[in-house]
Amino acid sequence: xxxxxxxxxxxxxxxxxxxxxxxxxxxxxxxxxxxxxxxxxxxxxxxxxxxxxxxxxxxxxxxxxxxxxxxxxxxxxxxxxxxxxxxxxxxxxxxxxxxxxxxxxxxxxxxxxxxxxxxxxxxxxxxxxxxxxxxxxxxxxxxxxxxxxxxxxxxxxxxxxxxxxxxxxxxxxxxxxxxxxxxxxxxxxxxxxxxxxxxxxxxxxxxxxxxxxxx
Numbered sequence: 001x002x003x004x005x006x007x008x009x010x011x012x013x014x015x016x017x018x019x020x021x022x023x024x025x026x027x028x029x030x031x032x033x034x035x036x037x038x039x040x041x042x043x044x045x046x047x048x049x050x051x052x053x054x055x056x057x058x059x060x061x062x063x064x065x066x067x068x069x070x071x072x073x074x075x076x077x078x079x080x081x082x083x084x085x086x087x088x089x090x091x092x093x094x095x096x097x098x099x100x101x102x103x104x105x106x107x108x109x110x111x112x113x114x115x116x117x118x119x120x121x122x123x124x125x126x127x128x129x130x131x132x133x134x135x136x137x138x139x140x141x142x143x144x145x146x147x148x149x150x151x152x153x154x155x156x157x158x159x160x161x162x163x164x165x166x167x168x169x170x171x172x173x174x175x176x177x178x179x180x181x182x183x184x185x186x187x188x189x190x191x192x193x194x195x196x197x198x199x200x201x202x203x204x205x206x207x208x209x210x211x212x213x214x215x
Contacts, residue, residue, distance in 0.1 A: 003189050003191065005030070006030075006064045006193075007031075008034075009021070009034060010046060010194050018055070021059055021061070022059075023203050027206035028206070029061070029206055030062055032061045034051070042068045049079065049082045052065065052083050052084060064085070067087065068141050072093055073100050076089070077107070080104070085109060085110065086109065086110040086132070088133065090114045101131060110132040113134055115155065117137055121162075124159060128163045132168060134167060136156050136159070136169065136183075138173040138175070146174050150182065156186040156187045171183040171191060171192065172192035180213055
């Protein structure tokens, strides 16, 4: 199964954001992870539609948009119009998960469902045949720089067994070059990394992370 790196701009230097996205592209990362936080579903506020629209003009990289927001169904259409390619919403936040998935897919985009650490694998099981990706949070959503939770690996393995190789399983939170083998071994194939990419030399960091993934 193909392993993909999705650098999270939550850890980027916004003064240098354009240059840093260019570095991500040069390093060959296929995705750019964009965490959208509303200060309600999670205790932090990040960025939104305006940022997505602004950077979409200058790059063709896949925008992997993670909606950490309440009532995501109210914003899905807007983020698609802004330039999102993948939209992942939280199982805990959606009022009607099936409708969210159908809306995303009807617009020709890829649909993902995210599970916070305290949410079991059973929450995603009714939707596995419709989803393109499941995101297993390996930290509590809302802040970067947290420690990776190893116990989430059981959830990853359960979802991989149920979904087979058709579905992507993404992990987000606390991923480093030293522990990235763990979620991959459990069954994950899309790796979100923030600090591990943007702290230091971006292209060098992505190269080393890629090598650690066995790519």
